[in-house]
Amino acid sequence: MGILNEKERQALRDDLKGRSFRGAKWKLRLTDSKARLVYHRNSQEIGVWLTRFELKDAGVMVTLVEKNAYNAHKGGTVTSDYSFEDVMVDPLPGNKS
Numbered sequence: 001m002g003i004l005n006e007k008e009r010q011a012l013r014d015d016l017k018g019r020s021f022r023g024a025k026w027k028l029r030l031t032d033s034k035a036r037l038v039y040h041r042n043s044q045e046i047g048v049w050l051t052r053f054e055l056k057d058a059g060v061m062v063t064l065v066e067k068n069a070y071n072a073h074k075g076g077t078v079t080s081d082y083s084f085e086d087v088m089v090d091p092l093p094g095n096k097s
Helices: 006-017 023-033
Strands: 037-043 048-055 059-071 078-091
Touching: 006 048, 006 059, 006 078, 023 037, 023 048, 023 059, 023 078, 037 059
Parallel strands: none
Antiparallel strands: 037 048, 048 059, 059 078
């Protein structure tokens, strides 16, 4: 896989959006042998969780966006339910295509 241009980045985004969060993570890991997890479920906004991968061979940074809903149960326990919402595919600084 070479450096991805705009059209290929859009195709990757569409492919990842059609998958589950877990499926999208595995697709990224298998796509690039030098894939690097930058951060996992990092919260930079209330209720929004980001997971970012850097794909060096493809020349892109992929961010998976999840929304979090806290559910309170009768016993007083609180659980988190994450829903996979969006994918952002941005070129790395060295990607000029």
